[in-house]
Amino acid sequence: MTETQPRHALVGRNSWKTVRTLLRKIRTKSSSSDRPRSSTIQDVKQDSTTTIDESANVSVAEFTIPNIQKALVVARKGEYEIRHDFPMPTVGDDEIMIRSHYVGLNPIDWKSVDYNFCLPEFPWVTGREMSGTVAQVGSGVKHFKEGDPVWTSTYYKDVRAGCFQEYVVVPSHTVLPIPSTVPFEAAACLGVAALTASMTLWKWLGVPIPWSTTDDAEEQWLLIWGGSTVTGQFATQIANFSGIKVVTVNSSETRSLSECLGATHVVVRDGKTDKQLVEEIRAVTNGRITRAIDLVGPKTAALALDSVSKSDPVAFAPLAMMSSSQIVPDNVAVHTVEMKQFVLDKSNVRFTEELGRLLEDGKIVLPELHMIDGGLHSVQEGLGMLKRGNLRGKKLVVRM
Template identity: 50%
Template sequence: MPTSISAFFGCLNCFSRKTDEVIIATPISYDGDSEGPEKLSRATNSPERTLQRLEKDSASVKTHAIPQIHKFLTNPALLVVAKGKYEVRESFSFPSLSHDGEVVIRTETVGLNPIDWKSVDYGFCLPDFPWITGREMAGTVERVGSEVTSLKVGQRVWTSKNSSSEHEMFTTTTLLITRPAQIVVRCFQKYVTVPQHTVLPIPSNISLEQASCLGVAGLTAAMSLWHWLQVSGSPTVESKTISDSGYLLIWGGSAVTGQFAIQIATLGGLKVIAVTSAKMEGLARQLGAAHTIIRDGKSGDEIVSEIRAIAGDGITRGIDLVGTETASFCLEALSTTQRALFAPLAMLSSKADVPANISVETVEMKQFVLNEASKVYADALNRLIEQGKVVLPEMTVLQGGFEAVLDGLERVKRGDMAGKKMVVRLSL
């Protein structure tokens, strides 16, 4: 049975954290007839919310004034009510602020990804019903907590959301925040509440639709390359275990994630070999691939032979975006004498024979949500886009309500996107 190695935006029920404390935040609503503050401070907010910190040996109580969103606003949502079954709800539970470092965003565009339909059809990353899916979106800031300083109401932003387990947890510099299971904060709803470190301003040279392509494919490529594969250009000082130069193999180079990866790797000084279809070969070259291998009508062994004819034993980094079989062929194409890093972003069989010189990197995109230090990768991606150094994928844009989302998911499921990104502009 294949085993997922990338945990691509994986379920948080696979995440365990040892901690000496648990923090419980209990919200207080303000008057439903009032307009409600856009941003509240501890000094001026009269209703108080109690934040209890329970420690091993003693208990202390800290009081914080944390705003809660207007409780009478409606929140249309696309719910998963059972495995393989959706329901459009005109008003669902409002994703209120449960920490003063959170932001409420009004959803305007959402990006659709294969994992969105796969999780529903196959029943994973759905810890409870009803549940909301959707992992990337762009929109406008509606409310901010009192500790949010980098964002303002009315600002255009994008964000990335991973799947969640029974409780959603994220870290700040001082707190571990736990959100109750029934308050789901995925993207297929009108309002989304997220920690501020996961919210990025939209670069001035792109649209809302384009921004909703960044939270999965763009961010996955950036973090995979800069953090796990140690590619030059990282916004952090990573400890290097392999050379900055050499070849990167991308199997699935025309996929949307592959398109981002080609560009970021090329900017980092690597020579990219992209395995792609004949139809998409030209795009891979336009984006910067030094070499392309057309996969049409060829066996995996034939493709590996072509790769080795180009790079010899010099491929020290690899990404697979297709599946278990191609991941195994990627391993065969990597260097046998030099240290190499491999990120199978689809799946790697548990029976795969991994040579001792190759490190298989588990790419955990949930770390973007769980660890605020990961924001530097999204910031760096934003800068490259603002500078015009990264070209965004071609899009297919649908418009409408959540019925348009369902239509888009069916199209993604059919697999006929051919390197395009499916985006829905919501009319709610």
């Protein structure tokens, strides 16, 4: 059943009677209360204000953290199950427990299950990004308190951090406050796409942060193959703020999207041969691309390598994988982007701080959201939509 709800429906109705009723509904096993429904929130712009639904308005102090929770688990190879008695995660001294309100869906979520990777054992909980409220803090955590609205990006090796469960536990340095300009539901797309775009550019590809100054007046070009992807949308804007010209490759349906986000030139791939695409990219940039990101796959990674400078040093991030047999030109450095470093290396928090400044200042246009109701019972439906593709730049977010 498909239903479109206005944004104002997420706000208000704050009586504690309503809240208690909602919490009972969240925890019930009734399939009728969990039936998937989807809706679309369009045009979440930089002037948006934080949206809080009635469950997000609940102070954690007003209810008791349960002994068990509901989780969508990968029970065995390629098979999901809803567990209503999944153990509650414990909280270490420097960790935070978050009660989930919104979960972002990403290609890695279905690929890891379909191809059986990033699953240390069975049953396991997947899911890499979410927004919610702090439910409990460890004894060593001083900068957050119960009830704070937050977002996070998680690491697959800790089952407590899998986002497809009602409560997640993560290291405190990976928990970020939701900027005042970011709607609660939109914060669920920051942990993968926004963080990947910013870290790829700033950490691996050497793009200067927007606040820094550079004496290098030489024209610089970044190629983004897959400009309409959510990661591509964030990367286009971040690079543009740093004074780097961006050329993206899109379908004709999403050309205007990348143009509106600041791409200097959009190459429309429809009806063109691979050779024509490469020739157009090189002609537009005068063969001066020194940074490139591929967000599609091994074939387009090869085309991206054909499009970059033949003489200047080039930094390339094949985010959607590259063939192990791919021949790489001598002037190209291929960077393996490991987003787990955000969790494993606390020094990478500086990148989320810079990202947070851009968001708080309202400089970044957020992606259009396609909201899916039904909680954990609707995650598989959403992953199926993601797998089929053609979302035209929309981000899938599940309302928990």
